[in-house]
């Protein structure tokens with residue numbers, strides 16, 4: 661399976677998962693704090709697709725993204741965030757697609773979006789480190805999802821652009 665077919669199948673599963681957990685989720689347009697602080701780990705496959713998204717942008721948007729790249733700090737705002745929205749939404753990495761969901765990890769614990777601590781997703785069912793609902797029963801970690809691809813290399817976005 662190529663990466664684009666893989667993404668189509670993943671997006672279908674994620675749509676189902678977001679529907680299943682819609683009562684715990686409050687993501688909405690212009691809620692962008694998950695794009696303002698983070699490492700954005702992504703693979704070489706995702707980076708290539710993300711840069712295809714960048715190449716598809718109008719020149720005026722490319723200039724804004726380039727400016728953001730120059731100002732990017734490790735752990736800081738994603739350069740593709742423009743006016744509170746993602747400029748490359750259809751091309752975004754896996755972590756941006758799964759972010760917002762609570763899902764099961766191989767150790768049996770749930771991985772939650774950090775905004776659960778900020779009164780956002782799952783905050784009604786999460787307290788004192790305990791999640792009081794069933795997490796999604798699929799490990800949505802990028803490395804695990806890409807396990808059938810060869811030569812996968814994962815780095816933080818900042819590290820990729822500063823190679």
Ligand code: SF4
Nearest residue numbers: 687691694760775780
């Ligand atoms: S995951 Fe959290 S911070 Fe990100 S859009 Fe959803 S509610 Fe907002």
Ligand code: SF4
Nearest residue numbers: 695738740741746756
């Ligand atoms: S690629 Fe888009 S969705 Fe992902 S962190 Fe950057 S702005 Fe947010």
